[in-house]
Amino acid sequence: MDRKRKIIALIVIVAIATTTMLAGCINEETPATTPASTEASDGTTSLMVYSGAGMRKPMDEIGTVFEEQYGVKVEYNYAGSNALLSQMELTQAGDCYMPGATKYIDIATEKGFIDYTQNICYHIPIITVPKGNPANITCLEDFTRDDVKLVWGDPQAAAIGSTGVKILEKNNLYNSTWPNVIATLPTMNEVMMQIAMGQADASVNWWDTVKFVDEIDVVEIPKEQNIINIVPIGRTTFSEHPENAQQFVDFVASDEGKAIFTKHGFITYPNPEYE
Secondary structure, three states: OOHHHHHHHHHHHHHHHHHHHHHHHHHHHOOOOOOOOEEOOOOOEEEEEEEEHHHHHHHHHHHHHHHHHHOOEEEEEEEOHHHHHHHHHHHOOOOEEEOOOHHHHHHHHHOOOEEEEEEEEEEOEEEEEEOOOOOOOOOHHHHHOOOOOEEEEOOOOOHHHHHHHHHHHHOOOHHHHHHHEEEEEOOHHHHHHHHHOOOOOEEEEEHHHHOOOOOEEEEOOOOOOOOOEEEEEEEEOOOOOHHHHHHHHHHHHOHHHHHHHHHOOOEEOOOHHHO
16 A cells, blocks of 8 residues: 555544544533433443543454454444543443543542443553654654654643653653644544654654554654553443443453454553563
8 A cells, every 4th residue: 555545544544533523522412312321222232432542443343342242232432531531521421431541540530430440551652753754853852953843642632642741741841842832633543644644743642553554653762751651441430231331341351352452552451561
């Protein structure tokens, strides 16, 4: 597949993710008429799972396998982790929540929205640049150069956005880097597309998200400079099918579920190298 076709494919992926996000916004406005957990038209149980956009590929596959094995349909709302938390708080509906970092599930637990959790995998931040690295980005410090243009995940919406900001702060680079950010975007998929299309010189994204994208090169962030997130999944306290919801959480955390994450490039939890 040539470069043009691959970029078109990326655009399609982001368009699908954006459509899902818009559908989620509609659900926020009309929760009474669009229940998040109900009986499907054929009488089978249906679960609704809030999932960070970065887990779409493994979670789609897991949903299919889970339905085949347990006869329970799984529907997803993919968006940024904080955006999903806000929607969940507003609607008080849905069965499971899988954000891109434990801090979001900790907040949800403190608010009384989550009562059962499992840790699944790691989100490892990495510097992403367009193919060939035309701006010659070699480290985080290069983000501060006057000639560098950056795109970033929205810190108020996406786990990669807030984690990226924390990485800058950890390395005393935030004040000198942030003026070079030309756009903040609600999901990591949109950040990925901008880099793949060469609309910016660099960003920070998840390694598992970009490792199979030919139009993007990566620069590793040294472990001592990095902040590696654990990706959890939890059952909501307002699930209409709590036993099925816990069954789904446990399936995602099972060897079979984690094998699907490994297949899609994730490093599964636990792993001493990332603790």
